[in-house]
Structure formats: C-alpha cells, structure tokens
Amino acid sequence: MAFRFVPGLSPRRAARGAARILRATAKANVAAARQTGALMRRGSAALKAEAPAHAPPGRFVEVDGVRIHYIARGRGRPVVLIHGNGTMAEDFVICGLVDQLAKHYRVIAIDRPGFGHTERPRHWVWTASAQARLIGHALAALNVERPVVVGHSWGTIVSLALALHENLDLRGLVLLSGYYYPGRRADVALIAPLAVPGLGDAARALVPGAVGKALAPQVFRHVFKPQAVPARFTARFPVALSLSATQSRASAEDTASMNSAVALMQSRYASLRLPVAILSGDADAVVDPTEQSCRLHREVAGSTLTLLPGQGHMIHYAAKARIAKAIEAQMALTGRTLAWRSR
Numbered sequence: 001m002a003f004r005f006v007p008g009l010s011p012r013r014a015a016r017g018a019a020r021i022l023r024a025t026a027k028a029n030v031a032a033a034r035q036t037g038a039l040m041r042r043g044s045a046a047l048k049a050e051a052p053a054h055a056p057p058g059r060f061v062e063v064d065g066v067r068i069h070y071i072a073r074g075r076g077r078p079v080v081l082i083h084g085n086g087t088m089a090e091d092f093v094i095c096g097l098v099d100q101l102a103k104h105y106r107v108i109a110i111d112r113p114g115f116g117h118t119e120r121p122r123h124w125v126w127t128a129s130a131q132a133r134l135i136g137h138a139l140a141a142l143n144v145e146r147p148v149v150v151g152h153s154w155g156t157i158v159s160l161a162l163a164l165h166e167n168l169d170l171r172g173l174v175l176l177s178g179y180y181y182p183g184r185r186a187d188v189a190l191i192a193p194l195a196v197p198g199l200g201d202a203a204r205a206l207v208p209g210a211v212g213k214a215l216a217p218q219v220f221r222h223v224f225k226p227q228a229v230p231a232r233f234t235a236r237f238p239v240a241l242s243l244s245a246t247q248s249r250a251s252a253e254d255t256a257s258m259n260s261a262v263a264l265m266q267s268r269y270a271s272l273r274l275p276v277a278i279l280s281g282d283a284d285a286v287v288d289p290t291e292q293s294c295r296l297h298r299e300v301a302g303s304t305l306t307l308l309p310g311q312g313h314m315i316h317y318a319a320k321a322r323i324a325k326a327i328e329a330q331m332a333l334t335g336r337t338l339a340w341r342s343r
Helices: 011-035 037-050 090-094 097-102 128-141 154-165 186-195 199-206 209-224 231-236 245-271 290-299 320-331 334-342
Strands: 059-063 066-073 078-082 106-110 148-152 172-176 276-281 304-308
Touching: 059 128, 066 090, 066 097, 066 128, 078 097, 078 128, 078 154, 090 097, 090 106, 090 231, 097 106, 097 320, 106 128, 128 154, 128 245, 148 154, 148 320, 154 172, 154 245, 172 320, 209 231, 245 290, 276 290, 276 320, 290 304, 304 320
Parallel strands: 078 106, 078 148, 148 172, 172 276, 276 304
Antiparallel strands: 059 066, 066 106
8 A cells, every 4th residue: 555656567577476476485384373363362462452342334245265354335337346455344334435425226245355354265376366266156145237347446356356357247347546566666565575475464463453553544545645644534443453473464365466356357358348437536545546547448448537636545535426426427338238239
C-alpha cells in the first residue's frame, strides 16, 4: 500500500520470477507453518490482548474448505465488491458504497483470503488466480449470476483474474485505482522479506502491536492523499483487525506477489470481451494512473476511462456517484451483451 510505480521490469522476466516464487512458496509454506507456529500464536495472542475482538458484520459461506466472510445487502441484479490490500470488505460499508448500491442492486462485498474475517490456509499459495477461483466458487454457492464485479486497488487484479481465468459469465468489470502492469516498487522491496515463509512469520510475530497502531495513521494519510482521511474512516475502520497476524501475512504476501500476478495476465488483457470501466484519481499517490489505468484503457477495446481530477487512491470515498454511474451503464447493456462480446 505505498509508493508510486516506476517502469522498468519486463513482463517476461517478471513471469519467470513468478514461476520460481510459486514453486518455492508451495514447498515452504507448510514447513513454515510447523516451524514458526509458536511464534505466530504468541504474536496473535499479543494483538488480541491489546484490542477487543471485532465482530463480523456479515455472514459466512464455506467453499473448498475455506470459511469466507461476506457482507450482503439489497435485492436485484448482483454487484460484487472486491477490496484492495491491507483493508477488507467492511471498507465498502464505511465509505457508503454498499448502502448506495443496495438501493437498486443485490450487493455482495467479500473478504479476500486472509483479510477481514476470511481464512487464509497455509497449504495453498494464494495467487490472484487462486483467490479468484475461491471467490468464483463462493459466488456460485451464493447463487450469484452474471454480476458486475467492482475491484479496488489489489482487488482489480483478482477481478481481472475472474474474467480471464475462471470462465465466469460476468456482466462487466468496474476497476478502481488499479495496478495492471509490473514495475519496480519501493513497497514491494521493503515488504518482500516479510512474505518469506518462516523468516517473515518470525519477524511479524516479534513486532509489537503498538508499533503497527502508531504507524497506521501515517499509512492512512498516504493512501487518501491529497484528500484528508475521512472522519467516518477514522471512527469505524477496524485497525486492530487489519493488524492481526493473519491479515499482516496476507498483506505482505499480496504485496510481494503483485508484480508476478499482473505479469502472468497482461498478455491477455486485449482478449477481454466484456464491458470494462476504468476509474482512477489523477492525483493517486499509490498507483500512477498514466502507467496503469491509461495503459490498460489503450489495450482493452471498448473500455471506458474516467480520470477524476484531484482525487487520490481511495476514490470509493469521494466518487461514489461516478462509480454508481459506471455500474448503471453496464447494467443497461443487458440486452446487448452478446453483441458486445462478438464485436
């Protein structure tokens, strides 16, 4: 969740690195779970002792042996919300987007594996495609058919994986403040060691919860800039839950794997045959909209691009009306979907 994109990492090199990472991580995760279990339990206990538990605001569904937390509101045609890194489905409730959309649609906001109240079993490697597969199975279990999928930040990567790898019948994609192409990023270099099985577990478990709490306001200011952090976010966002042992591991792993994830998908963007709306703030301090959103718009035929003047990374707080308008436009294509795809 931190710095601006810098170009320079070739897709082929990133894809080769992705394959090596997946092979190594698959072997290391199970061993790490055994070797550092005691440290993880002590770290989790310390965090729990410092803050009361945060009650799940939604419901649970179990698929593929994983207990998934989701928030459901409203009735009508479905809209699925997929959050970014370091946050959770509840963020869409706090910003007001869930309630606004629930006036017209059935809204399902899902905690990705390891975030919020959803489990992240260690015996799986949680790539973007693995997360998309799990979410696809959860949507099937919830009888969600032909949704508009809205992804924010890291959630855009999972949203694209749903469209490209899972062969789901989606009505459309609405991508907010997304990251689509690999590059050199300072946050990846800094956080990557914390994603290493064993070493990362031990390092995270030894960091006092008070340190994370002290740094949280600075992180929030960065992701919201140039806007101020909204008062409702400060009052309602469950910081202690976001700093839990499981979510800290999930955040580190997702940050470390983001370049690999997009490198494996970018050659297929041009093959997308569904409505794609791309929205980004032109003052985003986390992801460069020119290198990411504008480039994706050029590659995806028929996509729409909305650059929001003066807006930062958290556009679902300040631009709910524009997001709702993009969703409404895709819902209006109901009778022309086949024509769109054939074109």
